Amino acid sequence: xxxxxxxxxxxxxxxxxxxxxxxxxxxxxxxxxxxxxxxxxxxxxxxxxxxxxxxxxxxxxxxxxxxxxxxxxxxxxxxxxxxxxxxxxxxxxxxxxxxxxxxxxxxxxxxxxxxxxxxxxxxxxxxxxxxxxxxxxxxxxxxxxxxxxxxxxxxxxxxxxxxxxxxxxxxxxxxxxxxxxxxxxxxxxxxxxxxxxxxxxxxxxxxxxxxxxxxxxxxxxxxxxxx
Amino acid sequence: xxxxxxxxxxxxxxxxxxxxxxxxxxxxxxxxxxxxxxxxxxxxxxxxxxxxxxxxxxxxxxxxxxxxxxxxxxxxxxxxxxxxxxxxxxxxxxxxxxxxxxxxxxxxxxxxxxxxxxxxxxxxxxxxxxxxxxxxxxx
Numbered sequence: 001x002x003x004x005x006x007x008x009x010x011x012x013x014x015x016x017x018x019x020x021x022x023x024x025x026x027x028x029x030x031x032x033x034x035x036x037x038x039x040x041x042x043x044x045x046x047x048x049x050x051x052x053x054x055x056x057x058x059x060x061x062x063x064x065x066x067x068x069x070x071x072x073x074x075x076x077x078x079x080x081x082x083x084x085x086x087x088x089x090x091x092x093x094x095x096x097x098x099x100x101x102x103x104x105x106x107x108x109x110x111x112x113x114x115x116x117x118x119x120x121x122x123x124x125x126x127x128x129x130x131x132x133x134x135x136x137x138x139x140x141x142x143x144x145x146x147x148x149x150x151x152x153x154x155x156x157x158x159x160x161x162x163x164x165x166x167x168x169x170x171x172x173x174x175x176x177x178x179x180x181x182x183x184x185x186x187x188x189x190x191x192x193x194x195x196x197x198x199x200x201x202x203x204x205x206x207x208x209x210x211x212x213x214x215x216x217x218x219x220x221x222x223x224x225x226x227x
Numbered sequence: 228x229x230x231x232x233x234x235x236x237x238x239x240x241x242x243x244x245x246x247x248x249x250x251x252x253x254x255x256x257x258x259x260x261x262x263x264x265x266x267x268x269x270x271x272x273x274x275x276x277x278x279x280x281x282x283x284x285x286x287x288x289x290x291x292x293x294x295x296x297x298x299x300x301x302x303x304x305x306x307x308x309x310x311x312x313x314x315x316x317x318x319x320x321x322x323x324x325x326x327x328x329x330x331x332x333x334x335x336x337x338x339x340x341x342x343x344x345x346x347x348x349x350x351x352x353x354x355x356x357x358x359x360x361x362x363x364x365x366x
Binding site: 176 | 236237312314316317330332333342344346351352353354357359
Protein backbone atom coordinates (compact mmCIF):
# COMPACT_ATOMS: atom_id res chain seq x y z
CA UNK A 1 0.00 0.00 0.00
CA UNK A 2 1.44 3.38 -0.97
CA UNK A 3 0.31 6.93 -0.28
CA UNK A 4 0.40 9.85 -2.70
CA UNK A 5 0.36 13.34 -1.21
CA UNK A 6 0.71 16.83 -2.66
CA UNK A 7 3.21 18.18 -0.14
CA UNK A 8 3.13 21.84 -1.16
CA UNK A 9 -0.15 23.75 -1.44
CA UNK A 10 -1.48 27.18 -0.49
CA UNK A 11 -5.07 27.90 0.47
CA UNK A 12 -6.74 31.28 0.87
CA UNK A 13 -4.98 31.52 4.25
CA UNK A 14 -1.88 32.52 2.26
CA UNK A 15 -2.03 36.12 1.11
CA UNK A 16 -1.36 35.23 -2.54
CA UNK A 17 -3.95 32.47 -2.93
CA UNK A 18 -7.74 32.55 -3.24
CA UNK A 19 -8.21 28.78 -3.17
CA UNK A 20 -10.60 27.44 -0.51
CA UNK A 21 -9.62 24.05 0.91
CA UNK A 22 -13.01 22.61 0.05
CA UNK A 23 -12.62 23.67 -3.58
CA UNK A 24 -9.22 21.91 -3.68
CA UNK A 25 -10.77 18.70 -2.42
CA UNK A 26 -13.67 18.97 -4.84
CA UNK A 27 -11.21 19.41 -7.70
CA UNK A 28 -9.16 16.39 -6.61
CA UNK A 29 -12.33 14.32 -6.51
CA UNK A 30 -13.18 15.54 -10.01
CA UNK A 31 -9.71 14.84 -11.44
CA UNK A 32 -8.70 11.81 -9.41
CA UNK A 33 -8.17 9.68 -12.53
CA UNK A 34 -5.35 11.94 -13.71
CA UNK A 35 -4.11 13.13 -10.28
CA UNK A 36 -4.57 10.18 -7.92
CA UNK A 37 -3.98 11.91 -4.60
CA UNK A 38 -4.68 10.48 -1.18
CA UNK A 39 -4.22 13.84 0.44
CA UNK A 40 -2.75 17.31 0.48
CA UNK A 41 -0.52 19.21 2.86
CA UNK A 42 -1.33 22.89 3.34
CA UNK A 43 1.93 24.83 3.54
CA UNK A 44 0.82 28.40 4.12
CA UNK A 45 3.41 31.13 3.77
CA UNK A 46 5.17 32.21 6.97
CA UNK A 47 2.46 30.95 9.31
CA UNK A 48 0.92 27.93 10.93
CA UNK A 49 -2.72 27.96 11.86
CA UNK A 50 -2.89 25.56 14.76
CA UNK A 51 -6.65 26.11 15.20
CA UNK A 52 -7.63 25.08 11.68
CA UNK A 53 -9.68 21.88 11.61
CA UNK A 54 -10.44 20.19 8.30
CA UNK A 55 -11.75 16.88 9.65
CA UNK A 56 -15.26 17.50 8.33
CA UNK A 57 -13.85 18.04 4.85
CA UNK A 58 -11.65 14.94 5.13
CA UNK A 59 -14.75 12.95 6.01
CA UNK A 60 -16.82 14.51 3.25
CA UNK A 61 -14.30 13.89 0.47
CA UNK A 62 -12.25 10.97 1.80
CA UNK A 63 -9.06 12.95 1.23
CA UNK A 64 -6.44 13.65 3.88
CA UNK A 65 -5.73 17.30 4.76
CA UNK A 66 -2.53 17.84 6.73
CA UNK A 67 -0.89 21.08 7.77
CA UNK A 68 2.69 22.30 7.54
CA UNK A 69 4.31 25.66 6.79
CA UNK A 70 6.53 27.35 4.21
CA UNK A 71 9.13 29.54 5.89
CA UNK A 72 11.76 31.86 4.46
CA UNK A 73 15.45 31.51 5.30
CA UNK A 74 18.85 32.74 4.27
CA UNK A 75 19.00 29.71 1.91
CA UNK A 76 15.57 30.22 0.39
CA UNK A 77 12.12 28.86 1.10
CA UNK A 78 11.65 25.67 3.10
CA UNK A 79 8.71 23.47 4.03
CA UNK A 80 8.45 22.60 7.72
CA UNK A 81 6.58 19.37 8.48
CA UNK A 82 5.50 18.34 11.95
CA UNK A 83 5.06 21.87 13.27
CA UNK A 84 4.38 21.84 17.01
CA UNK A 85 4.18 24.29 19.89
CA UNK A 86 7.90 23.98 20.61
CA UNK A 87 8.77 25.10 17.10
CA UNK A 88 6.27 27.96 17.19
CA UNK A 89 7.80 29.13 20.47
CA UNK A 90 11.35 28.78 19.13
CA UNK A 91 10.86 30.50 15.78
CA UNK A 92 8.96 33.50 14.48
CA UNK A 93 7.59 31.96 11.28
CA UNK A 94 6.85 35.42 9.88
CA UNK A 95 10.56 36.27 9.98
CA UNK A 96 11.79 36.23 6.37
CA UNK A 97 15.44 35.94 7.41
CA UNK A 98 15.45 32.74 9.46
CA UNK A 99 18.79 30.95 9.66
CA UNK A 100 18.36 27.83 7.55
CA UNK A 101 20.80 25.57 9.38
CA UNK A 102 19.28 26.47 12.73
CA UNK A 103 15.78 25.80 11.44
CA UNK A 104 16.79 22.42 9.98
CA UNK A 105 18.57 21.30 13.14
CA UNK A 106 16.09 22.64 15.65
CA UNK A 107 13.03 21.36 13.79
CA UNK A 108 14.66 17.91 13.65
CA UNK A 109 15.44 18.08 17.37
CA UNK A 110 11.82 18.97 18.07
CA UNK A 111 10.50 16.05 16.05
CA UNK A 112 9.88 17.53 12.62
CA UNK A 113 11.65 17.72 9.29
CA UNK A 114 12.51 20.54 6.89
CA UNK A 115 12.43 20.17 3.10
CA UNK A 116 13.84 23.00 0.97
CA UNK A 117 11.30 23.75 -1.77
CA UNK A 118 11.71 24.82 -5.40
CA UNK A 119 15.51 24.59 -4.93
CA UNK A 120 16.18 25.52 -8.55
CA UNK A 121 14.32 28.83 -8.41
CA UNK A 122 16.37 32.04 -8.56
CA UNK A 123 16.79 33.94 -5.28
CA UNK A 124 14.55 31.72 -3.18
CA UNK A 125 16.01 28.30 -4.03
CA UNK A 126 18.86 26.32 -2.51
CA UNK A 127 20.82 25.93 -5.76
CA UNK A 128 21.71 29.58 -6.11
CA UNK A 129 22.64 29.89 -2.43
CA UNK A 130 24.96 26.87 -2.68
CA UNK A 131 26.92 28.76 -5.34
CA UNK A 132 28.03 31.35 -2.80
CA UNK A 133 27.68 29.68 0.61
CA UNK A 134 28.57 26.34 2.20
CA UNK A 135 26.12 23.52 1.70
CA UNK A 136 23.68 22.85 4.53
CA UNK A 137 24.03 19.85 6.80
CA UNK A 138 21.33 17.33 7.76
CA UNK A 139 19.15 17.94 4.70
CA UNK A 140 17.28 14.71 4.01
CA UNK A 141 15.21 15.71 1.00
CA UNK A 142 14.51 18.58 -1.37
CA UNK A 143 11.52 19.30 -3.58
CA UNK A 144 12.53 17.79 -6.91
CA UNK A 145 9.29 18.61 -8.72
CA UNK A 146 7.38 21.84 -8.21
CA UNK A 147 4.21 22.52 -10.17
CA UNK A 148 5.14 26.16 -10.60
CA UNK A 149 8.67 25.61 -11.87
CA UNK A 150 9.88 27.48 -14.91
CA UNK A 151 12.03 25.80 -17.54
CA UNK A 152 15.31 24.56 -16.04
CA UNK A 153 14.34 24.91 -12.38
CA UNK A 154 13.53 21.24 -11.81
CA UNK A 155 16.74 20.31 -13.67
CA UNK A 156 18.76 22.38 -11.20
CA UNK A 157 17.00 20.53 -8.38
CA UNK A 158 18.06 17.26 -10.03
CA UNK A 159 21.67 18.47 -10.02
CA UNK A 160 21.53 19.03 -6.27
CA UNK A 161 19.94 15.63 -5.71
CA UNK A 162 22.62 13.89 -7.77
CA UNK A 163 25.44 15.76 -6.05
CA UNK A 164 24.27 15.53 -2.44
CA UNK A 165 22.17 12.36 -2.49
CA UNK A 166 19.02 14.06 -1.25
CA UNK A 167 15.68 12.26 -1.39
CA UNK A 168 13.09 13.76 -3.76
CA UNK A 169 9.68 15.17 -2.96
CA UNK A 170 7.08 16.74 -5.22
CA UNK A 171 4.36 19.31 -4.71
CA UNK A 172 2.15 21.47 -6.86
CA UNK A 173 2.87 24.75 -5.02
CA UNK A 174 -0.70 25.41 -6.00
CA UNK A 175 -2.22 28.84 -5.48
CA UNK A 176 -5.16 28.12 -7.80
CA UNK A 177 -7.75 25.41 -7.30
CA UNK A 178 -7.27 23.78 -10.70
CA UNK A 179 -3.50 23.42 -10.23
CA UNK A 180 -3.70 21.19 -7.17
CA UNK A 181 -1.88 17.89 -7.49
CA UNK A 182 0.15 18.68 -10.61
CA UNK A 183 3.16 17.28 -8.77
CA UNK A 184 3.14 15.07 -5.69
CA UNK A 185 5.11 12.60 -3.58
CA UNK A 186 4.49 8.87 -3.63
CA UNK A 187 5.41 7.14 -0.37
CA UNK A 188 6.04 3.43 -0.16
CA UNK A 189 4.23 3.32 3.18
CA UNK A 190 0.63 3.77 4.15
CA UNK A 191 0.32 7.22 5.75
CA UNK A 192 -2.69 8.10 7.86
CA UNK A 193 -1.68 11.23 9.72
CA UNK A 194 0.93 13.93 10.26
CA UNK A 195 3.06 11.77 12.52
CA UNK A 196 3.18 9.14 9.81
CA UNK A 197 4.12 11.72 7.20
CA UNK A 198 7.01 13.08 9.27
CA UNK A 199 8.21 9.57 10.07
CA UNK A 200 8.21 8.58 6.40
CA UNK A 201 9.82 11.82 5.20
CA UNK A 202 12.80 11.02 7.42
CA UNK A 203 13.25 7.59 5.79
CA UNK A 204 13.69 8.79 2.23
CA UNK A 205 11.41 5.97 1.00
CA UNK A 206 9.44 8.04 -1.52
CA UNK A 207 9.62 9.55 -4.95
CA UNK A 208 8.44 12.71 -6.66
CA UNK A 209 5.67 12.10 -9.18
CA UNK A 210 4.65 14.34 -12.05
CA UNK A 211 1.01 14.61 -13.09
CA UNK A 212 1.47 17.68 -15.28
CA UNK A 213 -0.18 17.20 -18.68
CA UNK A 214 2.17 16.99 -21.63
CA UNK A 215 1.44 20.05 -23.70
CA UNK A 216 1.46 20.13 -27.45
CA UNK A 217 3.46 22.87 -29.11
CA UNK A 218 1.16 25.72 -30.10
CA UNK A 219 1.08 25.11 -33.87
CA UNK A 220 -0.50 28.15 -35.43
CA UNK A 221 -0.48 31.25 -33.30
CA UNK A 222 -3.08 33.73 -34.52
CA UNK A 223 -2.32 37.42 -34.25
CA UNK A 224 -4.83 39.58 -32.39
CA UNK A 225 -6.74 41.86 -34.76
CA UNK A 226 -5.68 45.49 -34.62
CA UNK A 227 -8.02 48.34 -35.12
CA UNK B 228 -25.38 33.07 -23.76
CA UNK B 229 -24.22 31.27 -20.62
CA UNK B 230 -26.80 30.35 -17.98
CA UNK B 231 -25.97 29.60 -14.36
CA UNK B 232 -27.77 26.26 -14.39
CA UNK B 233 -25.55 25.11 -17.25
CA UNK B 234 -22.29 25.89 -15.45
CA UNK B 235 -20.46 23.03 -13.80
CA UNK B 236 -17.29 22.74 -11.77
CA UNK B 237 -14.58 21.57 -14.15
CA UNK B 238 -15.97 23.39 -17.20
CA UNK B 239 -13.22 24.65 -19.48
CA UNK B 240 -12.79 28.17 -20.86
CA UNK B 241 -10.70 28.34 -23.99
CA UNK B 242 -7.92 27.63 -24.47
CA UNK B 243 -7.39 30.80 -26.44
CA UNK B 244 -4.20 30.73 -28.50
CA UNK B 245 -2.80 34.02 -29.72
CA UNK B 246 0.23 36.15 -30.32
CA UNK B 247 0.42 39.85 -29.56
CA UNK B 248 2.81 41.73 -31.83
CA UNK B 249 5.23 44.39 -30.67
CA UNK B 250 3.30 46.97 -32.68
CA UNK B 251 0.08 46.00 -30.91
CA UNK B 252 1.88 46.24 -27.59
CA UNK B 253 3.17 49.72 -28.49
CA UNK B 254 -0.29 50.77 -29.66
CA UNK B 255 -1.86 49.62 -26.40
CA UNK B 256 0.78 51.39 -24.32
CA UNK B 257 0.27 54.56 -26.33
CA UNK B 258 -3.52 54.41 -26.05
CA UNK B 259 -3.26 53.76 -22.31
CA UNK B 260 -0.84 56.64 -21.86
CA UNK B 261 2.05 54.40 -20.82
CA UNK B 262 4.24 55.02 -23.83
CA UNK B 263 5.63 58.29 -22.66
CA UNK B 264 6.53 57.12 -19.20
CA UNK B 265 7.50 53.47 -19.55
CA UNK B 266 9.74 52.49 -22.44
CA UNK B 267 9.63 48.87 -21.39
CA UNK B 268 6.34 48.58 -23.31
CA UNK B 269 7.49 50.32 -26.46
CA UNK B 270 11.27 50.33 -26.82
CA UNK B 271 13.55 47.27 -26.97
CA UNK B 272 16.64 49.10 -25.73
CA UNK B 273 14.80 50.73 -22.84
CA UNK B 274 13.31 47.40 -21.80
CA UNK B 275 16.69 45.64 -21.88
CA UNK B 276 18.22 48.47 -19.89
CA UNK B 277 15.77 47.54 -17.13
CA UNK B 278 16.97 43.94 -17.23
CA UNK B 279 13.98 42.68 -19.20
CA UNK B 280 14.35 40.32 -22.18
CA UNK B 281 12.79 42.97 -24.44
CA UNK B 282 9.47 44.76 -24.75
CA UNK B 283 6.83 43.34 -22.44
CA UNK B 284 3.05 43.63 -22.38
CA UNK B 285 1.57 46.14 -19.94
CA UNK B 286 -0.07 44.36 -17.03
CA UNK B 287 -3.43 45.85 -17.94
CA UNK B 288 -3.12 44.35 -21.42
CA UNK B 289 -2.67 40.88 -19.92
CA UNK B 290 -5.61 41.61 -17.65
CA UNK B 291 -7.65 42.53 -20.73
CA UNK B 292 -6.75 39.28 -22.47
CA UNK B 293 -7.77 37.28 -19.41
CA UNK B 294 -11.04 39.17 -19.17
CA UNK B 295 -11.67 38.49 -22.87
CA UNK B 296 -11.46 34.76 -22.17
CA UNK B 297 -14.12 35.11 -19.50
CA UNK B 298 -16.45 37.53 -21.28
CA UNK B 299 -16.30 35.49 -24.51
CA UNK B 300 -17.36 32.49 -22.44
CA UNK B 301 -20.18 34.42 -20.75
CA UNK B 302 -21.59 35.70 -24.02
CA UNK B 303 -24.51 38.10 -24.08
CA UNK B 304 -27.32 37.45 -21.64
CA UNK B 305 -26.84 39.46 -18.52
CA UNK B 306 -24.05 37.58 -16.75
CA UNK B 307 -21.27 39.88 -15.58
CA UNK B 308 -17.60 39.55 -14.78
CA UNK B 309 -17.63 41.20 -11.34
CA UNK B 310 -14.07 40.51 -10.18
CA UNK B 311 -10.73 39.59 -11.73
CA UNK B 312 -7.61 39.29 -9.59
CA UNK B 313 -4.19 38.50 -11.03
CA UNK B 314 -0.66 37.66 -10.02
CA UNK B 315 2.10 38.64 -12.44
CA UNK B 316 4.71 35.91 -12.15
CA UNK B 317 6.76 36.32 -15.34
CA UNK B 318 6.78 39.16 -17.90
CA UNK B 319 4.63 38.47 -20.97
CA UNK B 320 6.54 39.10 -24.19
CA UNK B 321 5.02 40.14 -27.50
CA UNK B 322 5.77 38.09 -30.64
CA UNK B 323 5.62 34.90 -28.57
CA UNK B 324 2.75 32.44 -28.80
CA UNK B 325 0.66 32.39 -25.67
CA UNK B 326 -2.28 30.30 -24.54
CA UNK B 327 -4.97 31.49 -22.17
CA UNK B 328 -6.70 28.88 -20.02
CA UNK B 329 -9.65 28.88 -17.69
CA UNK B 330 -11.52 26.41 -15.49
CA UNK B 331 -14.68 26.80 -13.45
CA UNK B 332 -13.64 25.78 -9.95
CA UNK B 333 -16.70 26.58 -7.87
CA UNK B 334 -20.33 27.59 -8.19
CA UNK B 335 -22.50 29.23 -5.57
CA UNK B 336 -26.26 28.91 -6.09
CA UNK B 337 -26.98 31.34 -3.24
CA UNK B 338 -25.57 34.33 -5.07
CA UNK B 339 -25.52 32.71 -8.54
CA UNK B 340 -21.79 33.20 -8.99
CA UNK B 341 -19.07 31.05 -10.48
CA UNK B 342 -15.38 31.13 -9.52
CA UNK B 343 -12.95 30.66 -12.38
CA UNK B 344 -9.19 30.06 -12.51
CA UNK B 345 -7.49 31.82 -15.41
CA UNK B 346 -3.92 32.03 -16.59
CA UNK B 347 -1.63 32.90 -19.50
CA UNK B 348 0.98 30.35 -20.55
CA UNK B 349 3.94 30.71 -22.91
CA UNK B 350 5.22 28.14 -25.41
CA UNK B 351 7.04 26.30 -22.60
CA UNK B 352 3.79 25.88 -20.65
CA UNK B 353 5.11 28.29 -18.03
CA UNK B 354 2.33 30.21 -16.30
CA UNK B 355 3.13 33.88 -16.77
CA UNK B 356 0.05 35.53 -15.30
CA UNK B 357 -2.41 33.69 -13.06
CA UNK B 358 -5.67 34.81 -11.58
CA UNK B 359 -9.18 34.12 -10.48
CA UNK B 360 -12.41 35.61 -11.75
CA UNK B 361 -15.93 35.78 -10.39
CA UNK B 362 -18.92 35.80 -12.72
CA UNK B 363 -22.40 36.72 -11.52
CA UNK B 364 -25.40 35.35 -13.37
CA UNK B 365 -28.84 37.00 -13.49
CA UNK B 366 -31.89 35.42 -11.84
